[in-house]
Amino acid sequence: MAPHSGGANPPARFFRFGDVEVDAAGHVLTRAGVPQQVEPKAFAVLLALLERPGELVPRDELLDQVWGHRHVTPGVLTRAIAQLRAALDDDSHHPRYIQTRHALGYAFIGELEPPPMERRPEPALEAAPAPPPGLIQAAGPDRAPGVLVARWLRPSWVLPVLAALVLAGALWWSERRAAPVRPAEPSIAVMPFINLGADRDRDYFAEGLAVELHDALAGVEGLKVAAPVSPADAVELGTDVRRLGALLGVATVLNASVRHEGNRVRITTRLSDCASGFTLWSQSYDRELSDIFDTQAEIAGEVVQSLLGAMPGQRERLAGRLQPTRSTAAFDAYLRGLQQLRLGGGAGGGVDSAINWFGQALEEDGGFIRAQAGICRSRLVRFADVRDAQAFRDAQTACALAREMAPASAEIDLAFGDLHRVSGDFEQALAHYARARRDPARAPAALVGLGRLHAARGEHARAAEYFDQALALSPGNGIIHGRLGVEHYLAGNLDAAISSFRRAVELRPEDPLLWSSLGGVYLVAGHNELAEQAFERSLAIRPTAPVLSNYADLQAQQGDLDAAVTLLRRALELDADDPLIWGNLGDALLANPVTAGQAPAAYARAAGIADEYLQINAGDATMTAALGWYRVNLGEQRRALALVQRSSELGDRRADVAVFNALTTAAAGDRAAALDWLDRARESGLPESRIRSNPLLARIVSAAGGSGTAGTGVDKPARGEGAKLESADEQR
Structure with missing residues (x-):
């Protein structure tokens, strides 16, 4: 089999070498007819090598392709290769299939056999419209699956009737595209936006836009928004929207790619229905960077229109939420800070870097409330990391400054709720969480805070109720499942704790703490x-x-x-x-x-x-x-x-x-x-x-x-x- 060159022919989806068979579509690896268990990332590494047989695939390229980010350590790749060798019965000292080229990468050196015809996958039909009334599916030895046959057609009528059917089908399809059926439940998962630019160091920009859009949609009454998904977790969870819908508990999924070059940004979006797999709508936005806030508001408005219908004043409210500053330089620094805060890293890690970037955003725009709120959040994370008095005082100061800038901010109320909770001030924490809960975008986190507050008092049943309420508002939230696992653990229910943590790592498979x-x-x-x-x-x-x-x-x-x-x-x-x-x-x-x-x-x-x-x-x-x-x-x-x-x-x-x-x-x-x-x-x-x-x-x-x-x-x-x-x- 020739190496896949990226041309017109798609990569093979079935591979056979020795007594090994690899079905990429079915995610199945067998040796001598016996299924072999390998983790999804290891399977993805194997596919990357099989699609380029005989070639050296550089280590960094495999890390980028499979894990999506270079902040992962090379050890994850070494572990994946070791798992594959065990599954393939391959000796690292005398390899038959995977050759290690030290400090460079890996190559598949086995001899691939042509795939059997019966293993070739059939064209996907899931995106095709349903057949018009009067037609049935017929399949048999003379007819391939998917051919439409009319029960009542006679030979002399075939051509004119088919022409009419084609015209009617075209009209039906155009109407369907113009007015997609709205999902039964107005709920959505906003997946991490993918950076298609040449500069991989600008991943933060695409990721940050997704976070901002998620938070804006989470603030819309009547719209259920799944928890944010990290880029690393998104790679592990895959792209099957049906599976994502079932896993995250939503009816639709929003995907987007971002190409940021110079002063221009191109964003391509797609909203998919999880029940059918159909695309409800897709749109590309090619704009100046200075128009980024209006572009975000336009995308958010299209989502709300598709899921909830026309809502007077909603686009204006979304536009206000999605323009936190007039300075694109401040916004860029803010997005960098968000990425560092998500990466974390403990003492001396991402938190310090996040604070620096939020500070730069404030230098560009001294009234950038969300940047000061970012420092407040970062200081709280720092206190959670080190738990000393100075970190606590720093968090108090940062959050007090944010409060002066935005007295009515639910995000700041949430921060103060956490501050009072960790200091043991139950009543003050309760009051701040109650205020934060009024904002739909902050309600899940406020409910988690209330749950932790009652858990600290030993009120386990009450705590679990709050965690359950938070999950109802933020489906697919692995962090909340993790908090619920801690609560079950403290309450003495080990089986429930294990179940919660298993669910948490299913949703956040790349979270080391879970x-x-x-x-x-x-x-x-x-x-x-x-x-x-x-x-x-x-x-x-x-x-x-x-x-x-x-x-x-x-x-x-x-x-x-x-x-x-x-x-x-x-x-x-x-x-x-x-x-x-x-x-x-x-x-x-x-x-x-x-x-x-x-x-x-x-x-x-x-x-x-x-x-x-x-x-x-x-x-x-x-x-x-x-x-x-x-x-x-x-x-x-x-x-x-x-x-x-x-x-x-x-x-x-x-x-x-x-x-x-x-x-x-x-x-x-x-x-x-x-x-x-x-x-x-x-x-x-x-x-x-x-x-x-x-x-x-x-x-x-x-x-x-x-x-x-x-x-x-x-x-x-x-x-x-x-x-x-x-x-x-x-x-x-």
């Missing part, structure tokens, strides 16, 4: 193999402090304390301001007699950060109990026992609080109190297996002669603390 959280819940449930797979998937996307900390827990549980220490030190390189990771490091060091002398330094660092955090949010029961454990290991027994009492008053029914307090009272010499706290942990659902696998907890039980009853699973103490269940912040 994969880490899923692995953490698997670990609590005793599914170590599944936990390890989830952790590996998370690390392949991007190493983060939470997944390294969770992976360390797995290693410690399996008795490899040295590996646990190594992973925790790597986690601290990424996030040196998380007290729980420092505490985990102290636990791992303490459990090994060889390194026990190093534990106090780790506990001292954990205690210092926890102390500062509790000055902001004194109502955090888990952190209070954790601080008690750190203090007792520093020889401060009286302060430690006072913290046990304080945490008990704040949340004695939580398993993570009970575990920390069991450890603290045991270290203080009060064995009866320690056993009592372990019983409370069991009542909250702590599995007995988690106690037996934790050296420090097992020592308490062993000293008591193994007394205690087994529980049924919930919160996981990772050598004293709960699994790190995190997801991308709703504000990003």
